[in-house]
Amino acid sequence: MRPGRALSVLLLIAACGGDDGGSTTIDGSIVGDASPSDAPVDDCYRELADASNGDAAEPTGLVVGGVARPICGAIDVDHAGVGGVLDRDRFAVTLVTPAAVVVRLSAPGSAGLDRLQLEITTATGATIGARVIGGLGVAIAPLPAGTHELTVTALGASAGAVPYRLVIAPDDPAARCPLAAVNPDYREADESAVGHRANDMVQVQATPLVTGATPSTSDRPEDTQRAVSSVGRVVLAGTSADVASAGDDYHDRDTFAVYTGQTTNFLELRAAWASAADLDVLVFEAEHPAEPLGVPTATVAGELIVTSVKPATLYWVWIGGSTRSATLPASYQLAVCGRELTPDAP
Secondary structure (H helix, E strand, O other), rough: OOOEEEEEEEOOOOOOOOOOOOOOOOOOOOEOOOOHOOOOOOOOEEEOOOOOOOOOEEEEEHHHEEOOOEEEEEEEEOOOHHHEEEEEEEEEEEEEEEEEEEEEEEEEOOOOOOEEEEEEEEOOOEEEEEEEEEEEEEEEEOOOOOEEEEEEEEEOOOOOEEEEEEEEEEEOHHHHOOOOOOOOOOEEOOHHHHHHOOOOOEEEOOOEEEEEEEEOOOOOOOOEEEEEEEOOEEEEEEHHHHHHHHOOOOOEEEEEEEEEEOOOOOEEEEEEEEEOOEEEEEEEEHHOOOHHHHHHOOOOOOOOEEEEOOOEEEEEEEEEEOOOOOOOEEEEEEEEEEEOOOOOOO
């Protein structure tokens, strides 16, 4: 989703060759004359405290610096708890210096679960979550120095253990889905005649984050008729108006309907505005206003959010002017970038 820059590399892949008499296939792989040195190196920290790490974070000893740190574990079927929880695994990792990180959870065998969730709990107690969709969940977070917890929570039932790979790596949020000085692909319709309430769709309580449908039966999302391909970007534009809150933590609330492409399973969204306003961005699968995807981060100017999504599906991109805003109205641009990511093998 970042034009001119690939998504942060989460796995370190080394390709080795030599005069061993093997032949090379069209994809560059070596076949024949295998030797012990060809065996893959297991770079994962392997889950050790499966019986207890649902209650207290398992100390991995991993220190996050300039390289990716992988953790391999499994959702086990004999740890069912309250609230439909099948298994919960918690891992402690350490940052020596503050850094922005990306955490990627890959669980290709998780399709049968009711829900699989990734959470980052910072040393200060803040929680950043990401829903796993299609075997992949991704979250970005600015982390202070200290010890942080990575939590994998599964709900539902499974006939057997579901292995997963959890990777934490340095990230550059400023390079994700940058906004360029371009004309928008779609501009919000004028809704002043109805008090800037025509496209609200979702009411939002910010802390803690609680979302749901507005009481109105007449509001509709902006029909952009745009689809975000796996290598594409759609730029939306609008105005967050200076109107009284309708009862939640936001003034004007704008919702845009955007499709994902046939292979798009990951979105990055970046919003920017020029005034001293405070805007927030959320993403919902259409008609699911109580289940926001991803968590916004303010590690960059404006607002940034990333989330796994389903291909060929309608989503609502929501942006609202917080009641904390010093200045409204505020004109904004919102870029929606698509990618196709493959879950890592556990």
